[in-house]
Amino acid sequence: MKAWASNRWLWRILGAILAGIIIWFVGPLIAIADFRPLGWWPVTLVFALLPLLIVGVLWLLGRRRAARENAKLVEALAPPSAASREAEEVAAKLREALTMLKSTKLGSKGAYLYQLPWYVIVGPSKAGKTTALLNSGLNFPTAVAGEYKALRGQPNTPNCDWWFTDEAVLIDTAGRYIAQDEDATRDAEGWRGFLALLKQHRPLQPLNGVIVAVPAPDFADPRMMAMHAQNIRTRLAELGTALGQDLPIYLLVTKTDLLPGFREYFARSDDAEANQVFGSTAPGDRSDNDAVLRGFDGLVTGISARTVDRMQNEPDIARRAQIAAFPAQLASLRAPIAALMAALTQESRFDKPARLRGVYLASAIQSGSPVDRILLTVGMPPAASADAVGRGRSYFLRRFFSDLVFPEAGLAGRNVAAERRARQRYFGAAIASGLALVVAIGVWTWGYFRNTAIIQTVYATASRYAEAAGNNRGGTANPSEDLAALDVLGDATKQAADASDFGLGLGQGSRLTREISAIYGRDLQRRLLPLLGQLAESRLASDAAAPALLYDDLKSYLILGGKGPLLGPHLLGWAQPAWAAQSSSEAEAGAVARHTAALLDGNFRPIGVDAARITQAQLVLRAQPAAVRVYGRLKSKALAGDEPMWTAQANAGPRPEIFFASTGAFAPGSGIPALFTRTGYDKSFVPMLASGPALLEEETWVVGDTGPVNSRSPAEIAALKRDLERLYFDEFLGRWRAYLAAIQPRPATSLADNVQRLRDGSGPLTPIKPLLVAVARATDMTPPKGLAAPAGLAGKLLGAAGMGPSADDPRDAVVREFLPLRMFVGNGKAPAPIDAMLTTMNSLADKLGVIAVLPGGGGESGSAASLEVRALIGQLDQTGVQMPPPANVLVRSVASDANVALGGARTAQFSSAVGASFGDNCAAVIGRGFPVVPASASDIPLADFSRFFKQGGAFETFTKQELAGYLDTTGADWRPQPNAAEIGLGEADVRALQAAALVTRLFFGADPAAPRLTYQIEPVALAGATKVTLRIDDQTLTFDGKTPVPSTFDWPGAGNATVEFTTGSSAPEVRSWPGPWAVFRMMRAAAVKSAGTAASGVGSLTQGGARFDFRVRALGAGNPFVVDPFVKVACPAARPKG
Template structure:
């Protein structure tokens, strides 16, 4: 318990946490006492809380970083080991020993997935126990070498160490006891033990392969644990090989062990401790008898000795061969003496005489190892074989398990001398499985000294060099920063002193300016010059050098403050003088120069109306005024440039308003004087008269000029004017761009744009909507011109109409002329589009892609239209087009927008022909269909199915094209439809009467069931010929009328032609609709024989009737006051007699009934009954009265159309005309 508490309290992380708490308390209580005059940096509790929180956050991040680095290094180790490949010779063949290295790698990779995420260590440790656990990379690593069978693996298995991965991989890497063919990796909770193959030490099985495998093994360690490949080497020497081998064999073994250790020193370049384990001590006669009674704790002790080691000097007496030998002899004698001290007690407690004899001989047996072990160690650790001798830490005697025959060196010597047989009895051979003197040796000796191992000299040199380089870089950085800060401080201090001198000069200039004329703008120039240069330094021009910066630069802050002061002087002191100067110029301007008065008034008002402020104009006007009013010697001295520079600083990118009160009286006087200027209408009249009388007028536009010689065959004018007379050249595209725009004075545009606010025509402050809606004089002249331009073109185009046609043949010819290649119609549309697209610049290609003109124009016009609608709605005023267009694109809105359809038709979208081509293609198709329809009508056929659709396409196209195309398309479609409809009515009317009318009247007129009172019946053949599917009525409708009839309406109607008139009348069409109903009732199953199916269910009959029998052409329905069972019957029946008979049997009376005959016998039978409607259309009740006796039956037909009371049959009349 105490140990757990101590481990918890003295845990490194707990100590760090306690240190942080102490530091936090120091900051909290002592911090407020720290003053850095005049500041108290830790006076605020919030600041202290933040600092303390920051310390804990940094500590926690450090823990996370440490954990992340350990995990990352461990994963790199695991990943690197997993990627190992077998070595190969230069020619690509496997190198010697590659099989061994590959086997080492494959064995190790078995546990990689688990090891990469496993952490080892004690589970105790309290709150920070998890942080104490370490990855494989962080554990100490020990290498075990020894000859085959020396007991390396046995010692590990019985060492008493904890193997955390035993559950997954077992406690032993290779099953069985004795001999490790390949290297095994033993992962304990305190260290990693690398158990090498014994042949790696002796290299006797295959020298070349064993040597290569051993070298590869060392490189593997060095590669993945470069700074400290191993923390120690454990050399195992078994008692068996020491006692049974000859002197030469022991010398060879010592030489091999020394050679392996030398190779490790050279390859790993570190100095590591070596622990010599004399294993299989149980083979000494008397060992088991002497130590067998020990407890587990006693057996866990160390039996051996550890050489002294000075941690300060990192030296050990064992480094000296002679001293090591002397220490060995001394320590070994101490071990023998200890056995001798314990011997009497063990002899007294052992009752067995044979075991006593063995106990008694153990000191001599153990002493026999003294010289053997010493000689082996002296030979193995000879100084001549090492460049840097490993650190021999101690010699220890152990036993992993007890098996085999013990050695009795005394008996062996006597046997050899006296020829005796000195063999232990078989019953006395020990067979035990306990370990001796291993557990504490590993845990308390070896693992506790894991830090004795030196580091890789090369790696350490590299690390020290890197650390030194980093330290030097840090020192250089700190020194450079200190030097830079020192220089920056000195430079900035000199700069501040310089600015202070400039500020003093500026204050003096400000005082001197107060005594000058308040209207004199020139008098403030010296003060403004000083203010502009107050933050400037003679030591740099634009930006401060690098030596001024480094976090101490004061120049930007000073320049900002200086610039603010300079602007304040410009606005508060100089701007009022500017407005007074402009007002004085406005008073002095000549009344005979309205333009100069206007410009001066505009400049004066801009200084008071920020919404109309124009910095460019103000600067230009003031500079011109200064150049004209200032004395020439001042102008030549550059004073105007200085004034302009200060003016630029004042108004560039800013809107300024003078604090000087505006002179309203002066403004009103000047406005009244300027109000006498001529209005825009007068200016436009003069301009138009001037242009019309000039010699630059372009040719007039006419239909013939635009369409070519075929124009008279296509066009006419509704007014009767000739096609050669058109529109004046002034109102053409060339007249606008080539003449009007060049002659329109630029000043008119400027005056119109500024008229509202300069002349003060609007009273009070105006809203944005009112500003947009208010007409502006600048565009009024142009607007008036464009309005007249659009009006003339609209009147002209409205006057164009197509040539009238008098027949279907002429209509087809007209369609051909319209759609022919390069037709007059196409040329005319393209010419109109060119003349009405004024927004297109003269340098743009005509008829090209609309991307540069149409797209932009469409977006612009859409936005303008939306704004116009919104503004009209908001203001509640009618839209003032002139005002709106004064701020927009007049050409686009007044002209281009009105005639946009012509431009759409004539302009290609860049990926195909212009829409006019597709539009005329519709007419081309119409021409072909009209020709086909004319031939079909002549031959007596009906309306071609494609005609209606084609004419509808023409009419639809007419809705998408502008005048005169729309009227031309509409006239073509209407006239064609009218001509075709008239011809079809005449032709089909004759055919109808010939094919249906005459026969129909002969077949059904005055016959039953169409005439209920008739005695003659319509024959089934005639009925079928008329009404069956494919009969005359059905066939005529399908082939002649169906495409012209709308059967979705009730009653059916003829579809209207393109001219709006139907092909036929409603009377004849009603006959075909009734015929369809008759067909659906009597010919439901198809075929040429009429028939019906129905279900008859007797309901009741008078009590006097004993039986009722209904015979429907052989299908019997019988009823005797029993169950009411419906019976399905059909007409005609199965017998084929054409007879329907209803018979009743009454008690005491003869059979009586009703009999009807003929093809409609069933209809006639039900005509004798009283019919009552049922609860659905297909159901009714028939009541028969026979000899005063009544019976009732329910009849259900197969259709909602009752064949016995079919309205279509009762109202049917034979068609004779359309």
């Protein structure tokens, strides 16, 4: 990543510039009410530059904090004490240098000590670590060339030395920290303290790398190298664990000048060659031992390739031999170096392997005798080497630090935990900033669109306003247009008031609200006020005959004209009902109320009023008794409270709908104002009576009465209070009478519904009793005990009940009115008449329930039950006449409904019984066939005839079972009983049933199950023919006109009838009748008439001029040929009659 991309201060500066741009453009839009804090451009400029100023301050504070950290660190590095004079001098010089470092910047970039990369150099004692630093060519501000001993104070590093350069901080540690073999406890504590100091002062990245220094001579001792490898790996593991870092490790082989041939080989090297890096580096940023060793091999190869040239340039033969042997000496280091590298980078489950960057060789000074590793490997003692030529100097150190180690400062890993915390803080701050920016952009975007929507709404409002108002500019030219225009502005004002200004300075709701409210207030003055003035004038004229209303009208008119105090509640309470009184539009009345409230909330400017109208109204009001005026005001004041009305719905138990209708007194909104109850009287009206005289004085500005109000005598004040009470109780009675008259039971049409209503009304959840008890309590105006009772019968009754008022008490009429109701419901201590009423209703419900489940008509038992129920209904109705209202109306209504439902149910049951007895085809069979219908060409089948008319047939069974209690059959003519009307049984039905009974007697007397009729025909005379032959059901009678011989016939038979006349000159004259009823058709053609008795009749058959006279006599109960028994026969059918 580029350096500029990771520079936090660069991004902070860019962010500050962006914030300044936003403030410059958005700042002037921010408004608090009418105040714009950034409205003036110099102020906006200051706030726009403020983010940059803040960033600069933060930068300075950061630099100061870094300086403080540097000072704290330097103070922590100062040696605690010095044991000798020399040590004190060294400590003084060191403190002097450290004091200078507290305020000194290192390097060209002016970095503080804390900001430089830090490296630690570790290795065994006498590895030449300090010497390598002193001869590295680095710039140490506090070190002076050649003062090595004086600065160090000791030949060995006692614990740690901090070497400060302008490029890095190098920490030289004591060799005993690696081995910890002198005093293990002290050495371990010193090592851990050193690591803790690093972590404390550089928590995020304590170190940037580790330089492990191992002297070249030690590689000749395998045991020593094994010990070094173990100790170094252990210390590196402890370092990585304590600091939480993955650090690059640089393996530095020091004292390479002690390799034979090193001094001779490089003796004539120039500075460029001596300062270069002499070693092998892994190609990547991870350990790669093989690559490092290959690089080392290449290094040896390069040295070998230059050996000949070096030898040619060396005149000394002995030194030439050393030069020739140097490549082999260098190559001999490969194996021990490889072993050390392997030991440091070996994988283990107990610690992490070292991150080895490479192996490097160096020589700080040339001292001591070289050690011949080759001779040592063959067991020979090393030979002494000649002294090196030239002055001592460092080899391969300068660029090792400046070109290799320091530029790789970024390879060091950070403390994972500390970095995680820092990253979390960084990302948290970044996310918070991003979210804040997103929220700000979102809010600004939302504010923009919301403002756009509000502006569009304002445009739409203007369009609707223009459409609603038209050319009307106010002044009552068109009230509907004025109210419509005000509605538009009122709605727009509410919408604008609801519009939030939250938009980080972009909200314009308040400004638009003020503008629209101002327009709305202007239109209220020029549109609504004239409307209210005209309304008041109109009501003054309309309510001239109603002083109570006239008072409110005049008072409102005076308020509108500024002739009295601005009584907003009065004007608001007057406007809506006054408008509703002259307009049928509820919407307009509601609009007037809303806009009047808005008018009173704003600046109210009076209108001009008509003095003549005021004077006329005042004259009318002053003509009214003072008590009437005061009572109206008292009542208005009391009704304006928030006391809930007394309602039947709330006082009729938990389920009033099971008995009472939801209309009338139980309709929503219907009730008695709380003022007109006993509680309202005691808590509201009585306390207000004392203010009656004061109200007379208060109303002087309305009625214009300037009389001496305060000079009224006590008697006049007492009379005023009595008059007020009399007015109150008059209205009390009127309201309760009207309200109780509106209490009705719910509709119940069917018998089952009536039964359910009676059970609900008299059952455990009856709403009747709690309602009547509540009415009795609410209307109980009985005065406190101890007052004298009035004279006369009323006084006696009231005194006996313990409920009597005084003789001159205005409440007397109310007490007398509702005394019967209180006695009816009782005091709850003993059974009361209402309980007997509910018992009767419950009994009626039970008995009606029995009738409701009767099968068919129920026969005689059904009739008896019906009679019993009607008697109970009559009893309940008579009892209801004597009950007080509203119980009398409820009981009599229930009784009447039950009576009607009983009749309807019994009629329906009678119809059901008819259907069960006769089926659906009675009328189709009996009512359309011969002989019941003489003119019918079709005959009634004998099977159907038997089914309907036989003994035990449909007619007889129906008459005996279903009509036993409704029909008197004891006389010659049957008669309906008095209760027959409830089933729709009329006179025609009785005649039809009696005719059916006659048919049964005539045709089924001999055989109850089948029709049988035996009759005898006796010839009487023959004319126009020599012989006549009758063939009836395959039975024959012949008559030649001389000797009449009677013949007996049986019916039914084959089902035919024929008369044949024989004449001498032509063919016989024949006439036939087919079907099972053929003989009856023949007798009808013969026009049989009575011969003096019911059993005998005469008739004549004619055909083609021939005539046969005969006598027919039935041998049974009667003669069906003489008197037609089917004339009145008809199928019964129910005909509801109420």
